[in-house]
Amino acid sequence: MRHGWAWWLGCLVAACTMAGAVRAQTWAIERATVVASPEAAPLADAVVVVRDGRIVSVGRAGEVRVPADARRIDADGRVLVAGFWNSHVHFLLPGLTEVADAPAATLELEVRSLLTRWGFTSVFDLGGLPGNARRLRARIEAGDVRGPRILTVDAPFYPADGTPHYVRDVMKQHGAPSAEVATPDAARARARTQLEEGADGAKLFIGALVGGPQGVVHMAPDVARAVVDTAHATHRPVFAHPSTTQGIEIALQAGVDVLAHSTPIDGPWPDGMAQRLVAADMALVPSLKLFEVELRKESVPPAVIERFLAVGQAQLRAFREAGGPVLFGTDVGYIHDSDPHREYALMAGAGMDWRAILASLTTEPARRFGHGARSGRIVPGMDADLVLLGRDPADDVLALSDVVWVMRGGQVQYEAPEPGASAQR
Ligand SMILES: [Zn+2]
Numbered sequence: 001m002r003h004g005w006a007w008w009l010g011c012l013v014a015a016c017t018m019a020g021a022v023r024a025q026t027w028a029i030e031r032a033t034v035v036a037s038p039e040a041a042p043l044a045d046a047v048v049v050v051r052d053g054r055i056v057s058v059g060r061a062g063e064v065r066v067p068a069d070a071r072r073i074d075a076d077g078r079v080l081v082a083g084f085w086n087s088h089v090h091f092l093l094p095g096l097t098e099v100a101d102a103p104a105a106t107l108e109l110e111v112r113s114l115l116t117r118w119g120f121t122s123v124f125d126l127g128g129l130p131g132n133a134r135r136l137r138a139r140i141e142a143g144d145v146r147g148p149r150i151l152t153v154d155a156p157f158y159p160a161d162g163t164p165h166y167v168r169d170v171m172k173q174h175g176a177p178s179a180e181v182a183t184p185d186a187a188r189a190r191a192r193t194q195l196e197e198g199a200d201g202a203k204l205f206i207g208a209l210v211g212g213p214q215g216v217v218h219m220a221p222d223v224a225r226a227v228v229d230t231a232h233a234t235h236r237p238v239f240a241h242p243s244t245t246q247g248i249e250i251a252l253q254a255g256v257d258v259l260a261h262s263t264p265i266d267g268p269w270p271d272g273m274a275q276r277l278v279a280a281d282m283a284l285v286p287s288l289k290l291f292e293v294e295l296r297k298e299s300v301p302p303a304v305i306e307r308f309l310a311v312g313q314a315q316l317r318a319f320r321e322a323g324g325p326v327l328f329g330t331d332v333g334y335i336h337d338s339d340p341h342r343e344y345a346l347m348a349g350a351g352m353d354w355r356a357i358l359a360s361l362t363t364e365p366a367r368r369f370g371h372g373a374r375s376g377r378i379v380p381g382m383d384a385d386l387v388l389l390g391r392d393p394a395d396d397v398l399a400l401s402d403v404v405w406v407m408r409g410g411q412v413q414y415e416a417p418e419p420g421a422s423a424q425r
Contacts, residue, residue: 025410026051028066029386032075034058036378037082038359042394048080050384053410057380073405079392081358082378083121083385083408085365086340088260088285088329089114091128091136092170093336099136104145107136111147112414114338118401119387121408122149122365122375124329126239126260127156127203129176134198146413149385151200151369153239155179157187157227158205159219165211166334184226191230200369202231203260206250207243216243224254237369239285245270252276258283258327258368262319264291264312274318283368285329286316288346293335313350320351327368328360341401354393357400384410 027050034046036058047064049057057064066072091097095110115123125133133152140147158164160182163171171179181187191202204227206219228238237257242248244266251259259282263269277284291312295305320326328347332338347357366376374383386407391399406414 024052026067026070027073027384027407027410028070029073029075029080029388030061030066031077032080032388033077033392034080034378035358037376038355038363040377042079044077046080048378048386050386050407050410053384055378055380055382055384058378073388075388078404079389079399080378081119081387081389081393082362082376083383083387083406084119084328084361085122085124085369085375086115086120086329086332087124087258087327087365087369088126088287088331089120089123090331090333091125091133092167092334096136096333097129097132097170097174099132099139104139107139107145108147111136111140111145114333115148116146116406116408116413117403118338118340119361119403119406120148121385121387121406121413122371123151124201124239124365124369125150125152125333126329126331127153129171129174130155131197146411148408148413149375152198153201153203154194154197154199155190156203156205156241157181157190157219157223158208159217159223162205162208162210162217162219164205164209166209181223181227184222187223187226188230191227195231195234195236199236201237201239201257202227203239204228204241204251204254204256206240206254206256207247207263208241209243216247218244218246218250221250221253224250224256228255235370245273248273248277251282252280255280256282258285260285260329261287261290261331262312262315264308264315268311269315269318274315274322274324277319278322278324283325283327283364284316284319285327286312286347286350287329287331287343288312288316288350289340289343290331290335292342292346293337309346313346316347316350316352320356325364325368326352326356326360327365328357339401341398344397344400348397352397354397354400357397358393361400383408390416 029048034043045061137150139145158180208217231238239258239260240251240256362376366372388405390402390404393399404416
């Protein structure tokens with residue numbers, strides 16, 4: 001049967017109305033133990049009312065009016081926290097690289113297993129195929145695909161002759177143009193274009209791992225500075241992949257805002273490094289599990305991996321002791337394993353308690369990326385980004401990965417199967 005344009009238009013309108021209706025729904029999450037922010041005392045037997053995608057009230061049962069038409073969720077005493085940020089993700093895995101034509105259901109499944117199923121309702125994509133993350137974001141925001149809030153740096157900036165060895169295949173496969181920039185002018189011009197097209201920041205491979213005898217290629221400081229100045233002119237952050245201590249020095253010189261990794265590859269930081277980073281108002285994404293995943297791929301002996309991780313943990317510890325803000329990030333979507341529990345364990349091993357890790361997942365990134373007024377806490381007026389945990393993280397930080405229910409902007413993103421169901425994850 002053939003359909004005329006009116007039929008298709010009707011379907012489009014219906015789809016949009018459905019997406020709007022889902023977000024306009026009223027919800028009441030009842031019998032929750034609300035931890036409204038990393039600093040807040042838990043509020044037992046609490047109710048959170050959500051309407052039109054926003055939190056409208058939070059309080060004890062009996063003190064909060066639940067509208068008659070609200071859909072009710074029974075939290076059964078479990079801990080409710082604000083939606084998480086993952087400040088280092090990619091959309092480079094098969095299934096997420098051709099988002100323009102992919103069926104919505106396929107994309108939704110991929111995005112859920114990678115991100116939302118672990119509570120990530122906001123993510124910062126730190127580099128991919130040109131325009132890809134923006135296209136995915138457009139489909140999510142149009143209500144076509146359920147998924148997280150996406151911020152993106154769009155295509156990254158590599159130094160001249162510095163395309164990392166591990167991205168060459170995926171770039172070739174998709175016919176992506178070179179992302180290398182040799183001069184400040186070229187860097188400035190591309191940064192301007194990407195920011196105008198909707199990038200939320202920029203990512204510099206200041207220390208690019210090119211493999212072979214050369215190892216690491218560093219970006220010229222004036223090239224890095226050109227991108228930073230262009231991004232800062234529109235108040236957008238710049239991330240750096242430093243790799244080495246020299247890479248951190250260039251990032252400091254250029255005025256970078258966030259280190260996308262710690263740098264255990266280059267041994268312990270020199271004395272005073274953490275203090276200099278904090279004085280420069282830099283934030284750190286430790287991404288410790290990434291190093292473990294990469295070294296295991298190379299069949300590095302476990303004892304060596306352990307020593308390597310201990311160096312990364314020492315850097316994280318020094319950075320925190322100097323008062324630096326930590327942003328949670330795993331490089332998921334470059335690495336396949338999406339379960340964040342190992343990162344939580346490694347952060348805890350570096351001295352972060354569950355409240356500090358929760359801050360790295362919520363208030364710190366929200367503030368750093370200019371979303372502090374709408375994201376990061378369970379407070380009336382904020383976006384209804386909520387994560388229900390199966391266990392209490394005060395008893396065990398790994399409970400942060402025991403996610404049973406996730407809402408973003410008033411839309412349910414994930415619901416764990418009932419206990420005893422065959423597929424738990
Ligand atoms: Zn990455």
